Amino acid sequence: MGVAISARPKRYIAANRQACYDGAGLGLPLLPREADAVLAIMAGHTTAKDIGRHLCISPTTVNNYFYFIFRKTGAGNVADIVLMMTGVIPVAAALRPVQGRWRRAHYQVAPTPPAPQNPPFGGQGVD
Numbered sequence: 001m002g003v004a005i006s007a008r009p010k011r012y013i014a015a016n017r018q019a020c021y022d023g024a025g026l027g028l029p030l031l032p033r034e035a036d037a038v039l040a041i042m043a044g045h046t047t048a049k050d051i052g053r054h055l056c057i058s059p060t061t062v063n064n065y066f067y068f069i070f071r072k073t074g075a076g077n078v079a080d081i082v083l084m085m086t087g088v089i090p091v092a093a094a095l096r097p098v099q100g101r102w103r104r105a106h107y108q109v110a111p112t113p114p115a116p117q118n119p120p121f122g123g124q125g126v127d
Contacts, residue, residue: 028072028094033057035098037065041078042085042102069094
């Protein structure tokens with residue numbers, strides 16, 4: 001027999017979606033393996049079976065991770081997670097550390113070139 005889950009958190013998240021984006025949500029950060037599941041989605045793994053193979057866990061565990069990810073972030077589906085990670089919609093507080101990790105790995109900032117050296121006054125090139 002399954003465990004009954006209260007609908008109150010779902011109503012809370014639905015009614016206070018903007019508060020979830022601002023960090024109220026359930027007030028819990030993502031666990032490391034939940035973050036790995038989000039990063040697997042961002043790497044192109046699209047199904048629970050595919051993510052499970054990538055993370056060496058069962059698809060049921062992946063579905064459980066996403067259940068808790070949705071509750072913690074206020075997202076309604078995986079598309080919302082992807083939109084939050086890419087910055088199209090406001091990012092939930094629980095996803096901010098994962099988003100930073102993903103952006104650092106995928107968007108390498110090119111180093112700034114050194115400033116050109118000006119020749120000294122009265123030096124070369126001045127007639």
